[in-house]
Amino acid sequence: MSASRSEGTTVPKARFWGPVAVIGTAQFLVIMNNAIINIALPSLVADLGMSPVNQSWVVTSYLLAFGAMLVLGGQIGDSIGHRRALIIGLGVTAVAAIGAGLASAGWALLAWRSLQGAAAALVSPSAVALLSLTFADPALRRRAFGIYGAVTGAGGALGLIAGGVLTDAFSWRATMFVSVPFAIVAAVGALWLLPGARNTSKRQWNVRGAGLVVLGIGALLLTITRIGAKGAPLVGVIAGIVAVVCLSLFARAERTSANPVIPHGFFRSRDRSLGLLTVGVGALSMTGVFVILSVHMQGEMGLSALDTSIATLPYPVGMVVSTQLAPRLIGRFGAQRTAVTAMLVAASGLAPLAWSGTHSYWSLMLPSLIFVSLAIGPAFVAGSQLAMSDVAAETSGVAGALMNSASEIGGAIGVAALSAASLSSLSLRPDAGSPGFGLAVLLATAFLLMGGMLGGVLNRRAPRLAR
Structure with missing residues (x-):
């Protein structure tokens, strides 16, 4: 390693909350920017005159730029320092948010959303790398990753609520502007509370x-x-x-x-492969489900934006709870077994949602959302730990980038695939409400099942990760 000093200098327990708060705010912003658009999507599409076929690109343009640029963002962080990369990414995020809020045409919105995704590609890998490097003590690191997972769920929850409240009270444009103050606060906090360093790697940017x-x-x-x-x-x-x-x-x-x-030999670790599979499949299934669910609720069930956000809120709230319980499950059963089991259990809870068009919200949709949220949270936490296991300091940014890239690219593919299924003329049942909605949910269930089975194969062949 060519750095003059190591970035991510370990901090004592007494200073635990400062770095966690800054990193958590940055991650919160990234997740909120994705979740907040789901509720505002029908209003946005109608206002800008976008076709139903192209509406998924409002979500996927962000996820694609985010996921595809993440590894490059990780290399930049390794090169210029993760704190510096984090601050630059937060600044570009704020500028792109203002541009998206002022957009007057669909193409302009997609361009600004893409830039916002590219900025997130600087923020997220640096946040994960700083989290991993700042806390050397295994117990503190597990605690930090547990909070990181809870923040991810909280970002989704606030994104849903903010999307409904701001869209109903003002317009979808307010959902873009709201991320600006979060970006400013996180950038200032990073300057004061995060350890800085000169470049930690001499690798050229690919x-x-x-x-x-x-x-x-x-x-x-x-x-x-x-x-x-x-x-x-x-x-x-x-x-x-x-x-x-x-x-x-x-x-x-x-x-x-x-x-x-991707560094040569990176995937020789079955733990890392299992972690990336878990994060990617989980995002592929659940990100797509929430996009089509928002359209289904506002289009077929006739709910307002605010009512839709409240109706889907139990999922991110359940995620916050389950991610806090995840470290105990991982400590008892191991990260590999927790990841595989959680995917399979989540699939069993997601499948009934396909029939929600013929049942009331309280009898089927709500129980399904709660069940899935409690199951999938430990999968994401275990997957994150596995993806970052045994990572050298000089490649920590790339490792964090690959983990987030698996999530964002998986989410983008999930949105595209499930939206395609939802827009098709096929229907699970003639009376199932939105055409193709049930089919799309079953497709997401199949993704989780396949991920769990493949993960089981990797788990049996992998050495046990230290608990």
Whole structure:
């Protein structure tokens, strides 16, 4: 390691809350920016005249730029210092939020949302790296990651409530502006409370690799949305070809590059592979579900934006509770077993939601949301710990980036796939409400089941992670 001093100098227990508060605020902002748009989506789409086919891009433009640029963001953090990268990312986030709030056309909004996602790609890996490096004591680190998971759930909860309140009281534009003060507070706090360091790595930034990932995954998402639209098949075919070519070139370049986006041998650890699988599959399933659920509630059930936010609030609240219980489960059963079991249990609770169109909210939808929230929270916490296990300081930014990239790209693919299923003319049952809603939920359930089964295979072959 070429740094003159290590970033993330360990802090004593007495100074635990300062760094956690700053890092938590930054992560809170990233999650809130994603969650808040779900409730405002129907109002936003109507105001800007966007088609139902393209509405998913309001969410996926952020997630795509976020997820695809994360590894590059992690490399930048490793190079210039994670605190500096965090502050720059927060500043760009504030500027992009103002631009999105002032957008007068769909293309402009998507451009600003993409920039906001790229800024989050600087914030998130640096936040995770600082969290991992600042707390060397295993007990303090488990506690910090537990709070980090709770903040993630809280960001989703406040995003839902703020989305409903601001959209009903003002307009969807207010949901963009609200992130500005959070970004300013987090940036000032980082200057005062987080340890700084000069560059911790001399690795060059692999812009070409990051560009291939952006083009490849973007083309893949376009292919999926075209399938759901049942229109312009030529566009979907061309996009699919572009996706295959770009991702193939990326994989080939990674094998031969002296400066790969993902360090050689990174996936030799089955723990890290299991962690990335858990985080990615969980986000793929649940992010997509909440986008189609918001549209379903406001479009088919006739709820207002505020009523929708209140109706879906039990999920993020349950996430806060379950993530706080996760460290105990991990300490008792191990991170690997907790991750696999939580995915399978969450799938069993998500499946009944597919039939919610023929039942009242209280009899089926609410119990399903609560059950899933209590099950999936430990999966995300265990997955985060596994993804960051045995990571060297000089690659901590890349490791944090890959963990968040799995979440954001998984979420983007989930939104595209589930939106495509929801927009299709198929329906689970003729009287099931929104066409394709039940089918989309069952697709998300299948993703969780497959993730749990594959995770079980990795778990059996992996050495036990220290509890």
